[in-house]
Amino acid sequence: MTARSCAAVRADTAAGHVKAADTLTAAIDRAREVGAGREGLNIFAWRDDDDARRQAATIGDRLADTTPGALLGVPVAVKDNIATLTMPTTCGSRILEGYVSPYEATVVKRLREAGGIVFGKTNMDEFAMGSSTENSAYGPTKNPIAPDRVPGGSSGGSAAAVAAGIVSIALGSETGGSVRQPAAFCGIVGVKPTYGRVSRFGLVAFASSLDQVGVFGHTVDDAARGLGAIAGHDAMDSTSADIAVPDYTAGANADVKGLVVGLPKEYFPASLDPAIRAKCDAAIEHLRALGATVKEVSLPHTDLAIPVYYIIAPAEASSNLARFDGVRYGLRLSGDGLRGMYEATRSGGFGPEVTRRILLGTYVLSAGYYDAYYRKAQQVRTLIANDFRRVFDSGVHVLFTPTAPSTAFPIGAISDPYEMYLSDIFTATANLAGVPAMSIPIGRIGGLPVGGQFLASHFDEARMFNAAYALERALGAEAHA
């Protein structure tokens, strides 16, 4: 069972057929049915149903508005690293235990203005560092499709909330695939917009030059509507782009005749799981049958993405996470003097993966190592971005690839950090290059979902959605079989 689509809820709410409060009650009931709580799927870091009901109660007042908001009456789950006023924002970390933001993220403000209802804060890998949602102070989230398996990460809670049918839309965040990979693992749609498309104001920073708020939807249409509601320039974020936001649903019924789809050969290595390759091949056949031109292309620096990512992201994180020092908010543990307090608070507050990345990042920025690591990584990052530019400049409209090298793995199966990092092998490139990308379900292997990824050039989300809508339509039930 799935949550009612965003479009249907909005239409019914605007027409007065359905009350926002009833839609919300259905979500609350569904959460209970699937066992979303701590002992069950452990989807949420925090839920406040009374607060959600208060939000829903105000929706009726807005029915007189000339244009109903794009998310009118739609419950939306929000990742725990996005600042909300009425619920804590803890990034799945002990260091922010009980922290309630006195201000609200721009994306949350926009989704509320669009008529959406903030429905709980979702579990995540601590500070978004992880690919399985196992690195959380609240314990791991379980994949609703196969509860012994991970939902992917770091936005695993948001992905699970949609996959479990509690909500049709959820907000996540991406630094290296943290929306697309869990979307693939949970059999739903996940979008990472162009860097600068969505405001980061109120998104707790992991790696500022890579971070973007992303959207999960049960369908391409849900995701398109969710992104449309939160995208656009924000004066509070100097890296947000002042570029008009098109209607991402405009291509819902358009065909893909003449669309040039590139298949980057580096994303289909010989080592790729043959079953995943077969699902991709089937999807590609559909695109071809729909009239798209499919051709092989090359992004030669792809294999450098993971090493570069694991220099740049930890470097920025080591600085971004310096503010969690026990002085102003969050956890404070006492120690001997100021230094002792810092050490006790940060050692006690951060989990092992966060600690590892802070140490990595501190190291690569140190005097004497900066040029060899950080500066070099930035240079290689430029090469990766140029790979994409070259391909898109050659007339390719979108790229199609597998989203992840595997399906959802069992909880606890991967203990080697480096093996875990390879989960992001097909996704980290889009964050490094800043281009938009999305994952949609293209079938299942042994009951486990497989995701196919579309990538487009900067701010060309509309074309990417067009391709995704068409493929989703062509796949039909095959997407979940």
Added chain:
Amino acid sequence: MTSPVSKSTLEKWEMVVGLEVHVQLKTRTKLFCACSAEFGAQPNANTCPVCLALPGALPVVNKAAVGLATRASLALNCEVQPVSIFARKNYFYPDLPKGYQISQYDKPLALDGWVEIGARADGSPIRIGVTRVHMEDDAGKSIHDRFPGVTAVDLNRSGVPLIEIVSEPDIRSAEQAGAYLRVLKQILEYVDVSDLNMEEGSLRVDANVSARRRGESKFGTKTEVKNMNSFSGVERALEVEFARHVSVLEAGGVIEQQTMLWDGSTVRPARSKEGSHDYRYFPDPDLPPLILDLQWIEKARHDLPELPAARRARFASEYRLGDYDVEVLTASPRLADYYESVARAHGEPKAAANWVMGEVMATLKTSGEDISRFRVRPADLAALLGLVRDGVVSHTAAKQIFAHMVATGDQPAQIAEREGLVKVDDDAQLSAWLDEVIAENPNEAERFRNGEKRLQGVLVGAVMKKSKGRADPRKLNQLLTTRLTS
């Protein structure tokens, strides 16, 4: 620790100094958020998610601060860079909420400037190079003495915009350091970018000092001296630290590169070693490069006000004032503006200079007021000077009128009338006063009549007093001579 060094030993060594001057820009709001940048509010009143570094908050550059920093850079003859980059300087301290300061590192706002601090014996100018000017945000303030046993943090200052002006190591004496600072301060005051108040911390000076044997071209190891709270403090600290260097070096020791703190009479090493910090600078990913349009920079250059050197030259030629008068009247742009307004309205620059440097400055010195708030407007002072020139009031009466103007802000003519200070040159009235004075001082009158000329002053003075300064002295003297010597 170090033995005192004789003057002759000191003279064998040369002081090498570079100064780092932090100047708080006079913006309404902070560098990266909309909080008030005003000094003196209740602790932590001027804070928001951005300057408190709450999770998820992001910086947005204040354009007004960029404007002021650009203006300062241009006034210091720097080349303003079309692209500069904000970087993060990472370190932990309770009053640094983000865990990093946003500064500019390898791509600062401006490079390669200079200021002229005087001339050598041969007349060639002494120029001190300005290496760079960069923008950065200030930290908050740790307060250790307010609550027993704990440190309090006030983040009102967190995020306030600063520029750091870094000089070349061109300074060769404590005196030159003082001259550089005074010239720098005067220029910045002219371009009106800062309050420049050392007590409130809107102007801070750190000094890098080293010693080398005279004739040596290589620099010695430097130490950084901090915590000076006046220009004369900087000069004294440099003398003391330089003497310490010489003493150590003369004894065959080595100077350790470290930070020293000035306590008003001596220097001592700072507790934490500044040199051991690794700030892990990297470009701030939250802020795109600061790109300045070339036309915008040129407009800023065009809009610069007249700078001190140009104004001094113009005062000398336009108003034909001597060096001393020029120096005094151009000390601050507000004083210079005031003087110019008086001089232009009155038409006699020298008389205007005498009054501004005399009565006006004396009054301000007594009251401690700034000239920008002075009650006597330039036009009114010019009117008073006009009354003196036209013989309507005497010089003595003018001083009394001026005192009334300071107290009431009224017009001089009105005061002269009201207080009966208009000059009296009417023969009958003058004769009547003179008769009274002669009658009251028969002895002096008699001696004057008998040729004791110096008593003329006593008698005239008595009449002036009786007339409350109104008697026309020229006429009075004539009358007295006629009455008592003919």
